[in-house]
Amino acid sequence: MRICVLWMLIVVCGSRSEERNYQGYSQIIPQHPVILRGSSLTLACVLGKNELSYANASHIYWKLDEDLIPEEYYSIVNETVSHVTIRNFTAQRRHVRCYxxxxxxxxxxxxxxxxxGFPPEKPENISCIYYDQKNFTxxxxxxxxxxxxxxxxxVKRRPGDEIICHSSHSSCFFLYPNINFTSEYEIEVIAENxxxxxxxxxxxxxxxxxxxxxxxxLVSVEPLQGMKQMLTVIWKRPLLVPYSLSVKCNLQYRVANSTWILLNDIYMGQEKRMAYNLTGLLNFTTYAVAMQCICTDGQIFWSEWSAEKTGRTEEQAPSRKVDLWRVIRHQPDGKR
Known part of the structure; x- marks a missing residue:
């Protein structure tokens, strides 16, 4: 049924194009068609005045790229219009030519x-993140x-307010201040091709x-003078946190090339800067430290882990008397 309707439309278009084209050059109708993969399409080649002076539609033949289309798929509408039907087209893109x-x-x-190609499917699994005073993605x-x-x-909606973000990918964002903290929104994604x-x-x-x-x-990871087997970690309050929210963090540390040791839920509150002591460490050993944070008011997204920062614990003093050896060498003149 769809093919029949399309055929009728092309016949009509072809007849009208004959009138328009009588003063011009040949054309293919429709131009740049897009169809459902695996379906069929009929195209018309309409002769212009220049070609009608020495030929008619019966002299037209068709190619798909460089492949000749068999004549069994042609039909002559009138002396100016030739049709070709391309069946079960499964290529992504090819050129159709009339000669x-x-x-x-x-x-x-x-x-x-x-x-x-195919029509779009319904977008699923929408997930949104709010970056304070930056964007809503x-x-x-x-x-x-x-x-x-x-x-x-x-589409982002609330009563009396609708804003649309356009994208050719599977993500989009609204820039601050087009999004409000502590606001409820209705979100919808529309896909079109x-x-x-x-x-x-x-x-x-x-x-x-x-x-x-x-x-x-992370500001620093350093030993506290006189304190053995300990490192003090100092860090700053994360960016993109609303001023009114409290923060807690996870801290992980390790000796190079070993397994991470995780410390959960270190409460920072609304402090701009905080320190935490790692104890029970090995003497004179380098440790790597990384941190991540989350707001404490019901948020569901942790930050990414910070860049690692390293520090070395102090060397342990000897626990017993140390043997001291001195090597004395005689010089050729007899002096020592």
Whole structure:
């Protein structure tokens, strides 16, 4: 049924194009078609005035790239219009060309690009993160590859307010100040390409629960003079944290090339800078330290781990008397 309707449209378009084209050159209708992969399409090659002076539609033949299309797929509508039907097209992209058998040599009349793909699937698994005074970012699963240019619209709504972010990928973000802390929003993702549209289910979010901080900045990892087997770790409050929220952190440390030892939930509160003592360490040993943080008001996203910083514990003093040896050498003149 779809092919029949398309055939009728092309016949009509071809007839109208004959009138428009009588003063011009040949053309293929439709131009740059996009079809569902595995389906069929009928195209029309319409002769212009220049070609009608020495030929008609019966002289037209077709190629798919450089492959000749068999004549059994041709049909002549009238003296100016030739149709070709391409069946079960599964290539991603190919060129369709119509030629005319001229007096001496074949002549290329016109060409167009035929593309196939799939309509978009419904976006799934929408996940959003709020970076305070920076942006609000959402990602989603787009479904199978469409093999076509597919555009996405991330829609953020609340009563009296709707903002749309456009993207060609499976993520998009709203820049500060177009997002408010502690606000509830309705989120929807719309996928569109030449073959159709798909909408996600509505998702309701509260930015208060979606805060993600930057990794904390490690200031130093150093021994405290006179304290053996200990390192003091100092770090700064992470960026991208709303001023009103408290923070807690995880700390991990290790000797080079060994397994990490994890210390959970070190409470920082609203302090701008904090120190923590690692005890029970090995003497005169280098340790690597890294940290991550999260806000304590019901947030679900931990920051990434910070860059590692290293420090070395103090050397342990000897526990018993040390033997001291001195080597005295005689010089040639007899002096020592």
């Amino acid at each position: 005319i058998r001229a007096l001496k040599h074949p002549q290329l009349l016109q060409q167009t690009e035929l593309t196939s 959402c990602t989603w699963m787009p479904g199978r590859d469409t093999y076509l240019k597919t555009n996405y619209s991330l 030449a073959l159709g549209e798909a909408r996600s289910d509505l998702v309701y979010v509260n930015t208060l629960k979606l805060v993600k901080t930057a990794p904390p900045e």
